[in-house]
Amino acid sequence: MTTHAPATLRHFVTYTGVSLPLRLTTPLEASDLQNRITFYRAYYNAQDQLTDVEKVVYGEIESSHHYLYHANGTLQQARIVVVADEETTLMTFAEDGTLLSTETIA
Numbered sequence: 001m002t003t004h005a006p007a008t009l010r011h012f013v014t015y016t017g018v019s020l021p022l023r024l025t026t027p028l029e030a031s032d033l034q035n036r037i038t039f040y041r042a043y044y045n046a047q048d049q050l051t052d053v054e055k056v057v058y059g060e061i062e063s064s065h066h067y068l069y070h071a072n073g074t075l076q077q078a079r080i081v082v083v084a085d086e087e088t089t090l091m092t093f094a095e096d097g098t099l100l101s102t103e104t105i106a
Contacts, residue, residue, distance in 0.1 A: 011039050047073070064081045074096070
């Protein structure tokens with residue numbers, strides 16, 4: 001399990017779009033989680049930026065995203081982990097949002 005800095009925890013049904021960080025939609029209350037097979041567990045920092053998100057399926061983490069931000073609030077780095085494939089993709093972005101590099105490690 002990931003260790004998180006003090007953060008706000010929220011849960012969602014799904015996400016929309018293809019850009020990073022993920023845009024999570026359809027919030028869930030904690031009481032809704034018992035009856036869900038799949039949901040997203042999201043952690044937000046004090047600036048309300050999404051820092052970590054885990055896709056939970058049948059109680060197990062299937063994949064996760066970990067985000068770091070530039071001082072101007074734009075995405076600096078995204079680390080995407082697909083647990084079943086034991087694969088991690090690291091993406092680095094410039095302050096203007098331009099993708100600088102991407103590397104996948106299996």
